[in-house]
Amino acid sequence: VNLVEIAFTVVLGLIVNEASDVSPRMAVLVVRLAARVAYTTPELKDTRTEEWAAIVHDRPGKLLKLATSLGFLAGALLRRSRLGMAGIASRRLHVVLEWVARLTIARGRRLRLYELLLAGLVALGYRPAENWLARLYELQQRFLGAVAIYWYSTSRHNGVGWLRLGTLLEMLGRIDDAILVYRQATATPNAHLARAELARLTNERAVLSQRDQYRAILTPVLDTEQALLARSAEMLSEPAVARIIRAQRREGVTRLLLGEEWDARLHCALLHDLDGDLDRALAACLSTRQDVAARWRAYELLERHDLIPPEDRPLLQVTLVPHVESQPIPYGVRLIHTLRRTTARDAGNPSGVAETLPIHAPRR
Amino acid sequence: VTDPIRITQPLLDVLEMLILALRDDVDVHGWAIMKAAHRSGPTVYGVLDRLESAGWVTARWEDVPANVNRPRRRLYRLTATGNSAASKLLAERRPSRSTVDSPLFRPGLLGRLRGMPRGGRGATT
Numbered sequence: 001v002n003l004v005e006i007a008f009t010v011v012l013g014l015i016v017n018e019a020s021d022v023s024p025r026m027a028v029l030v031v032r033l034a035a036r037v038a039y040t041t042p043e044l045k046d047t048r049t050e051e052w053a054a055i056v057h058d059r060p061g062k063l064l065k066l067a068t069s070l071g072f073l074a075g076a077l078l079r080r081s082r083l084g085m086a087g088i089a090s091r092r093l094h095v096v097l098e099w100v101a102r103l104t105i106a107r108g109r110r111l112r113l114y115e116l117l118l119a120g121l122v123a124l125g126y127r128p129a130e131n132w133l134a135r136l137y138e139l140q141q142r143f144l145g146a147v148a149i150y151w152y153s154t155s156r157h158n159g160v161g162w163l164r165l166g167t168l169l170e171m172l173g174r175i176d177d178a179i180l181v182y183r184q185a186t187a188t189p190n191a192h193l194a195r196a197e198l199a200r201l202t203n204e205r206a207v208l209s210q211r212d213q214y215r216a217i218l219t220p221v222l223d224t225e226q227a228l229l230a231r232s233a234e235m236l237s238e239p240a241v242a243r244i245i246r247a248q249r250r251e252g253v254t255r256l257l258l259g260e261e262w263d264a265r266l267h268c269a270l271l272h273d274l275d276g277d278l279d280r281a282l283a284a285c286l287s288t289r290q291d292v293a294a295r296w297r298a299y300e301l302l303e304r305h306d307l308i309p310p311e312d313r314p315l316l317q318v319t320l321v322p323h324v325e326s327q328p329i330p331y332g333v334r335l336i337h338t339l340r341r342t343t344a345r346d347a348g349n350p351s352g353v354a355e356t357l358p359i360h361a362p363r364r
Numbered sequence: 365v366t367d368p369i370r371i372t373q374p375l376l377d378v379l380e381m382l383i384l385a386l387r388d389d390v391d392v393h394g395w396a397i398m399k400a401a402h403r404s405g406p407t408v409y410g411v412l413d414r415l416e417s418a419g420w421v422t423a424r425w426e427d428v429p430a431n432v433n434r435p436r437r438r439l440y441r442l443t444a445t446g447n448s449a450a451s452k453l454l455a456e457r458r459p460s461r462s463t464v465d466s467p468l469f470r471p472g473l474l475g476r477l478r479g480m481p482r483g484g485r486g487a488t489t
Contacts, residue, residue: 038406047438048409054404054435055395068405075406 023066027056030069038076376457377401382405382442389486391424413478420446422457425475 032053039045052072056065182198381400385392392400398408415421426437442450 050404051438052437053395054437055398057434058395072405075404075409079406079410120460 027069036078
C-alpha cells in the first residue's frame with residue numbers, strides 16, 4: 001500500500017461520509033424538483049412537495065431517503081415526457097407518434113420508455129428547428145429554401161400552411177407565385193380566406209363581403225383548433241395522455257369563458273365588428289394590450305374603417321414595424337404595407353409604393 | 365363526479381386498500397398505500413391523482429404538533445360516492461378475492477394504519 005492509495009482511501013471515505021450526510025437534504029430537493037416536473041398547477045406542486053418530503057422523511061437510512069426521492073423524480077420525468085408530448089399536438093408529433101406506433105404497437109409489443117422519450121425529444125426539437133430554418137431562409141431571401149419548407153408544412157396540413165406560404169411569397173415580391181399558391185389553397189379547407197387573398201392580389205372584384213372576410217379570418221383558426229382536437233382524439237389510445245388532454249381542454253374552456261385568453265378576446269372583437277359595433281370591437285382588442293397581435297388587429301380594424309388620421313400613420317409605422325419584424329404575423333405585415341401605401345399616397349408619392357413594397361396593398 | 369379514466373391493477377389495489385381503511389375508519393397516507401399495495405410511489409400517486417380528480421377520494425393534511433419538526437403527511441379517504449363506485453368496481457373485477465386476502469390484513473400494517481385516527485377534517489388541504 002503506497003501513500004497515494006492511502007490518501008485516495010481517506011479522501012474517498014470523507015466523500016462518502018459527506019455524501020451520506022447531505023443525502024437527506026438532497027432528497028428533499030429532489031422531491032421538490034420531482035413535484036415541479038410532474039405537476040403543472042402550483043397548488044399540486046406545493047402539495048406533492050410536502051407530501052413526498054414526508055414520505056422521504058419516514059424512510060429509514062440516509063441513502064434510502066435519496067433513493068426514494070430519485071424514484072419520485074424518475075416517475076415525474078416519465079409523466080412529464082407524456083405531458084410534453086400531449087402539449088405539442090402538432091402534425092409533426094403525430095408523424096413521430098405514427099412512426100413509433102408502427103414500430104411498436106402495430107407489431108404487438110408495448111411501447112418502451114426510451115422510445116417514448118425519443119419520440120418526445122424528436123417532436124420537441126422538430127418544430128423549433130423548422131421555424132428557425134424557415135426564418136433563416138426568409139431573412140436571407142432564399143426563395144427556394146423557404147418555399148420548400150413551407151410547402152412541406154402544407155403537405156398534409158390544412159390550408160393555414162398555404163396561406164403562410166402565400167404571405168411569404170408576397171413578402172419576397174413573388175406576386176405571381178403567391179397568386180398561384182392562393183389558387184392552390186382554394187382547394188383546402190381555408191378556401192374562403194384564400195379567395196379573399198386571391199382577389200386582393202389580382203385586383204379582381206371582391207368576391208367576399210367584409211362580413212365573410214371576417215368569417216374567413218376566423219375559419220383557419222377554428223379549422224386549426226379542430227384539427228388539433230382531432231389529432232388529440234387520435235392520441236386517446238394512451239390513457240395518461242388522454243387525461244392530460246382532457247384537463248387541458250377543461251382549462252382552455254374555463255379560460256375562454258373567463259376571457260383571460262387574448263385570442264378569446266380577439267374573437268370577441270371580430271364578432272363585435274361583424275355586428276357593426278366597432279367601439280366594442282376596439283375595446284375588446286385593446287383590452288389585450290399585452291399582446292402585440294391584438295394591437296395589430298385593433299389597428300387593422302381602424303384602418304379598415306378608415307379611422308386612422310393621416311398624421312398618425314407615420315407614427316404607427318415607426319411603432320409597428322419593429323414588432324412586425326420581430327414577429328412576422330401575416331396581418332401585421334399586411335397592415336404595415338397598407339400604412340406605407342396610404343402614407344405614400346397622402347404624401348403624393350404613389351410611386352413610392354413600388355419602391356418600398358414588394359406586395360400589392362389590400363383593396364380598400 | 366366522473367369515473368376514473370383507466371381501470372388498472374394498481375387502481376384496484378389502491379381502491380381495495382382504501383375501502384378497508386374506510387371500514388376501519390382510518391385515513392391512510394401515501395406511504396401506507398404504497399407499502400400495502402406493493403406499488404411504487406409514482407404509480408400510487410398517479411392513481412390517487414385520478415381518484416381525486418374523479419371525486420372518489422378526499423385528502424387532508426395530518427395534524428402535526430407545533431413542536432414536531434417534520435413534514436406533514438397527507439391522508440386519503442374514500443368519499444361516499446367513491447366507496448359505492450369502488451365497491452361495485454371491485455365486485456365486478458375481483459369477485460373472488462376476499463377482504464381477508466387483502467394486503468391490508470398483512471401483519472403489522474393494519475396496526476400502523478390504526479395509529480392514524482381520523483380527525484382534524486377541514487384542516488389545510
